[in-house]
Amino acid sequence: MTDAVANAKRALRAELRERRRTMTEPEREAASSRLTQHLVDLASDLGVRRIAAYLSRPDEPDVRPFVDWAWRQDIEVLLPVSRNDGLLDWAPYDAGAEEADHLGMPTPTSELLSPLAINEVDLIVVPAASVDRTGMRMGWGRGYFDKTLGSMEKCPPVYAVLFDSEVVDEVPRERHDRPVDGVVTPSGITHFSR
Numbered sequence: 001m002t003d004a005v006a007n008a009k010r011a012l013r014a015e016l017r018e019r020r021r022t023m024t025e026p027e028r029e030a031a032s033s034r035l036t037q038h039l040v041d042l043a044s045d046l047g048v049r050r051i052a053a054y055l056s057r058p059d060e061p062d063v064r065p066f067v068d069w070a071w072r073q074d075i076e077v078l079l080p081v082s083r084n085d086g087l088l089d090w091a092p093y094d095a096g097a098e099e100a101d102h103l104g105m106p107t108p109t110s111e112l113l114s115p116l117a118i119n120e121v122d123l124i125v126v127p128a129a130s131v132d133r134t135g136m137r138m139g140w141g142r143g144y145f146d147k148t149l150g151s152m153e154k155c156p157p158v159y160a161v162l163f164d165s166e167v168v169d170e171v172p173r174e175r176h177d178r179p180v181d182g183v184v185t186p187s188g189i190t191h192f193s194r
């Protein structure tokens with residue numbers, strides 16, 4: 001049963017990855033500017049002082065203009081750094097240098113903070129492959145965010161960033177999967193009731 005779900009996730013991820021890969025540049029640019037506006041609205045409405053986000057790759061919905069906006073507003077932004085033990089360290093965004101880590105993910109080169117640093121933020125913006133209409137989230141297959149969110153005692157609002165077509169009726173679900181409070185897509189913000 002569990003294997004069947006894991007296989008279903010893998011197949012769905014491959015399909016979603018391919019769809020992202022074939023998006024055109026004008027489509028990406030239009031999505032990016034609308035997405036940024038909604039992320040700015042979300043952070044402004046919540047009055048955040050510190051957030052956790054990530055540095056998107058070219059095929060991901062572009063959260064970089066939002067990260068830069070937050071930094072210019074003096075909102076502290078923490079970025080994930082993948083560890084070999086499956087946990088995430090965090091490092092502050094300072095508009096400085098970045099490098100690709102061994103998984104190919106853009107990673108900051110600023111000072112490393114421990115996995116506990118995320119306990120101090122008031123909004124977490126996470127990547128996702130797909131989210132369903134109840135808020136159940138499927139990530140990219142390494143469990144980093146499920147582990148991180150599952151380890152938090154008191155979790156601030158968590159919003160996944162996706163393209164519109166990636167919000168679906170139902171995602172394959174395993175016991176350890178963590179739901180999100182909402183999604184931000186180019187067409188707007190959806191809040192789930194939990």
Ligand SMILES: Nc1nc2c(c(=O)[nH]1)N(C=O)[C@@H](CNc1ccc(C(=O)N[C@@H](CCC(=O)O)C(=O)O)cc1)CN2
Pocket residue numbers: 009010013014054055056057060080081082103105106127128139140141142143144145
């Ligand atoms: N920009 C960005 N940074 C991020 C993430 C992300 O999704 N986007 N992460 C979010 O977690 C963490 C890194 N996570 C990763 C998740 C999966 C794979 C990966 O190689 N996955 C396999 C697919 C496995 C499968 O399909 O079952 C692959 O792509 O071949 C790499 C890094 C932290 N930083």
Ligand SMILES: Nc1ncnc2c1ncn2[C@@H]1O[C@H](COP(=O)(O)OP(=O)(O)OP(=O)(O)O)[C@@H](O)[C@H]1O
Pocket residue numbers: 009127137138139140141142143144145146147150174176177
């Ligand atoms: N809280 C957890 N504790 C231990 N192992 C976990 C936990 N969450 C996920 N895992 C393991 O991580 C692997 C990937 O899980 P899954 O396919 O659900 O990842 P995902 O939702 O794509 O990841 P992410 O949350 O990083 O985006 C699985 O082998 C799973 O057993």
